Amino acid sequence: MKKIGVLALQGAVSEHLNAISLAGALAVPVKHPNQLRDLDGLILPGGESTTMRRLMKKYDLFETIQVFAKSGKGIFGTCAGLVLTARKIDGNDDETLDLIDTVVVRNGFGRQKDSFEAAIEIEGIESGPFPAVFIRAPYIASVGENVEILASIDNKYVAARQGKILVTAFHPELTGDNRLLELFIASL
Ligand code: GLN
8 A cells, every 4th residue: 555645734734635545545644754754655735835845944844855755756746835846936036845847936826816726638637627726826837858747727837747746736635536646646
């Protein structure tokens, strides 16, 4: 059985834990660096990326997650997780985990009131459109040559993959559609 962690410092944690269990894997809320040791993959959930960065630093999880990813483990970054895993955040010099070769725009679809749901086509998911919930969502503005773009809306990239690093601008855990999570777990 695969063991998947969810970074549980802040943000949308419990929905991810439920989705992992439904996908037939073991779900672990991660609050301490030593909990990463025997995981196959880690989800960085949606929430507030600035708060999550501060807490990752405080609890010694920032560098540990970088080492975890470099050792070949999988990371699934959703929404704020897409921001934190990026190489760079457009327009500022805030530190990122730099796990996927992307430049991202925070709140790129507008503020809270501009949150929306859309059925989108995702590369690798051939069984019909995916219900994607965007909440103060970022988007990916540009990618390096090793990054595969999996979905876009109006020239804004909203899902991408580089090796075992998968990112989405939307919240896949909120609609009960487990296909993206199953794709992630199958890649580990
Ligand atoms: N706007 C948030 C950020 O940049 C992300 C929002 C979310 O995760 N739903 O951190």
